[in-house]
Amino acid sequence: MQLVVARIGRAHGVKGEVTVEVRTDEPELRLGPGAVLATDPAATGPLTIESGRVHSGRLLLRFEGVGDRNAAEALRNTLLIAEVDPEEQPEDPDEYYDHQLMDLDVVLADGTEIGRITEISHLPSQDLFIVERPDGSEVMIPFVQEIVTEIDLEEQRAVIDPPRGLLDDGEAEVASSRDAAEDES
Structure with missing residues (x-):
């Protein structure tokens, strides 16, 4: 099952980082370094997360192969999609995907x-x-x-x-x- 986990926002800085609007309760699981995400539109992906950090309350991500501001800006408004096992359950019994x-x-x-x-x-x-x-x-x-x-x-x-x-x-x-x-x- 595919799940939209984030939407890419504007570029941040000149080294290819982007802001992301998180759409998952488990960003540390879905948006960690090494995660490979499908994209919508599909022509921009898949994307592999190289690194991530929080800056001024916003999550910033850098993707492999995206090394400058122009490449990062070209990803704006792209949806990031994770493949999730439909049987997977959150750890807390009072939480739901x-x-x-x-x-x-x-x-x-x-x-x-x-x-x-x-x-x-x-x-x-x-x-x-x-x-x-x-x-x-x-x-x-x-x-x-x-x-x-x-x-x-x-x-x-x-x-x-x-x-x-x-x-x-x-x-x-x-x-x-x-x-x-x-x-x-």
Whole structure:
């Protein structure tokens, strides 16, 4: 299985380094020296990582055969793709690879269908599930334990307990009635 692990940004300096936008939770595993990555567009790769370092909070990589700023700049916006064994699991049982979460059905605890995960957005503060609803609209669900209460890979579903107003007005009424019932108990 192929997994997009980074996107190349602008060139850094004059010796062929590039900034990268990391799209993996395990950059030390996927983006280490010696890693060979496919690319999109394919014409630019594969690329082998020669070295990497963090500078001012950004990951910088240098690839074999890319020795100057012009060659580095030519790689801008290229996606880096790693080959991942589909059976591979993260070490922490509460962590998941994006490919494990893609296409999961999103439901409320009572089984009410919300939609299907079509994308995962990795933001600095938290990850977001982009969920396509049955009507074709999208909703963003923060991937935090308070909201995503269960991931069941065998059943291919993510159970959520959304706060009032997260989904839409109709769901807000469901949430407010649930909150009222909790207040009474």
